[in-house]
Amino acid sequence: MFRPMRRKSKEIDLQAAKELLHHARYGVLAVQGDGGYPYAVPVNFLYEEENRRIVFHGSAAGHKADALRACSRVCFTVVGSETVKNEPWAPFVQSAVVFGQCRMVEDREETLRLVKKLAMKYYPDENTADMEIASSGAAVRMFVIKIEHLSGKEVQER
Numbered sequence: 001m002f003r004p005m006r007r008k009s010k011e012i013d014l015q016a017a018k019e020l021l022h023h024a025r026y027g028v029l030a031v032q033g034d035g036g037y038p039y040a041v042p043v044n045f046l047y048e049e050e051n052r053r054i055v056f057h058g059s060a061a062g063h064k065a066d067a068l069r070a071c072s073r074v075c076f077t078v079v080g081s082e083t084v085k086n087e088p089w090a091p092f093v094q095s096a097v098v099f100g101q102c103r104m105v106e107d108r109e110e111t112l113r114l115v116k117k118l119a120m121k122y123y124p125d126e127n128t129a130d131m132e133i134a135s136s137g138a139a140v141r142m143f144v145i146k147i148e149h150l151s152g153k154e155v156q157e158r
Helices: 016-021 062-071 106-121 126-136
Strands: 026-032 038-048 055-057 073-083 092-106 140-157
Touching: 016 038, 016 073, 016 092, 016 126, 016 140, 026 055, 026 062, 038 062, 038 106, 055 092, 055 106, 073 140, 106 126, 106 140
Parallel strands: none
Antiparallel strands: 026 038, 026 073, 038 055, 055 140, 073 092, 092 140
């Protein structure tokens, strides 16, 4: 169902792709948007390896939520792990690409648990995270991408 990587020499192993998902701060969510046009939007996220899923937050209304209600199939991409090896002007970068099905979390208790877990990745301490959740937690919605396929690669940007 999912295409194999064309240039196998650029492929990184699955564990390296998972590490990138654990450490990247932002990813790009791509959905089928209005009129069949793709819609891609950057989001902060959390990778739950044990559940094979990506978690991110958003609103129950808007382009992203409407697109996900219309079609749950998504692509999610992160880029990172930039390293310089031989040529200082031409860094190597890794990327991970996820394909999966995305849904909005309906259970409020689960939503709040996931908001807290995501917040702990980005806020400096639990108190700051709790204050932010208290001020905006009522409106936030959480989305979950169930990973069906994950791949990664490393390329030299020159």
